[in-house]
Amino acid sequence: MTVHAAEEISKNKEEYILLDRAKTRNTGNGVCTPEDVRAVAEIVKQAGTSFAKGMQSLSLTRRIGMYALYAFCRVVDDIADEDGPEEEKIEALQAWKKRISALFSGQTGDSLDRVLLFAIRRYGLAQQDFNDVIDGMEMDAQTAIIAPDEATLDLYCDRVASAVGRLSVRIFGEPSPLGSKVAYHLGRALQITNILRDLGEDAQRGRLYLPAELLARYGIPKDPYEALYHENLSDVCRIMALRAQDHFREAYKVMAQCDKKAMRPARLMAFAYEALLKAQKKKGWNNTGKSVSLAPWQKLGIAVKSLLA
Structure with a gap:
């Protein structure tokens, strides 16, 4: 899936153009590129999970959305579980809340941001649900x-x-x-x-x-x-x-x-x-x-x- 999906995108670029084509200061023309998807897919691949196989019944665009969601969950979960001072973990998780808020304002910084923004806009994802996930990670990180x-x-x-x-x-x-x-x-x-x-x-x-x-x-x-x-x-x-x-x-x-x-x-x-x-x-x-x-x-x-x- 990781390589195949990115290759398939190049054949069906119209499926990866965000529904909102309005140009903004930070999102350009709103295109989620094959390179962005490869970067996000690599996060999933590095996790060594069988998650990808379970998503094979989804259409390509939905699979990309789930890859972005999994990558987000993987990153914030790793923050909560990693060794280190509690204050640093909480600070990193709070930074992710700010990052999610920026996404819902149309601001992106890297590939994960852009693929997440694609999923948010295409499937009407709710900001509160992302914040709830982060709050759950904070419960594990605090003590x-x-x-x-x-x-x-x-x-x-x-x-x-x-x-x-x-x-x-x-x-x-x-x-x-x-x-x-x-x-x-x-x-x-x-x-x-x-x-x-x-x-x-x-x-x-x-x-x-x-x-x-x-x-x-x-x-x-x-x-x-x-x-x-x-x-x-x-x-x-x-x-x-x-x-x-x-x-x-x-x-x-x-x-x-x-x-x-x-x-x-x-x-x-x-x-x-x-x-x-x-x-x-x-x-x-x-x-x-x-x-x-x-x-x-x-x-x-x-x-x-x-x-x-």
Whole structure:
């Protein structure tokens, strides 16, 4: 995709001319060039993700929009996770808020800016959703999250997952309130699945994303390592898994009311993560040192299922 997309752009340049052709001081004629896309695609490539394969069902322009969104999320997430003083990370994230504000005023500075601006204008992306993602990164950057209360955990899930979903569904082609409802439920389902999968890895970083209220109910200490080996940990994880499953169920219900083609990438993500959740439930939480993963044949089955759904 990374090279192919850029080559395809040169054959279909009209698809990459921003809808707003008005010349401004900083955006020139509003063209998103093949060189810009290559630069953004390289960010995705360097991340070593299978993200590109999941976007193959999208048209070229929508794929470019998703590449820009992924690159943005990758960059701000790296800021939050990198070593260094908290003040510097917060400063860098605040700089990104200013950069997003500039984009919505039509000002660009580099390739990522220009491809993001293309996506913003073409798909009507909302500035608040970008800011919500950055706010979620700030929650991780300010201090290690350890046993947040239920409200804080839900806010965190909304910012780091559902906000990305709200941006994504617009690029997919479902800008309606139903699309936002899919993002609400699917984002929380995916993030809870991530939390349950990454308990051991998070503990190594001094983090614990299980809610304080549930830990207290089962007498589990808030210390990440002590919680990891507590005899009642499985009880809390099973409750969280049920919550994730409820969100998957609601997401599927709403997807059925949306444009089927637009929801294809969302279904693919839902099927993949639901399969991970089921694998984690089968494995249990007595050994959190090794994350679950899917075999190639399982991934193929998920892809087929998403196409037939």
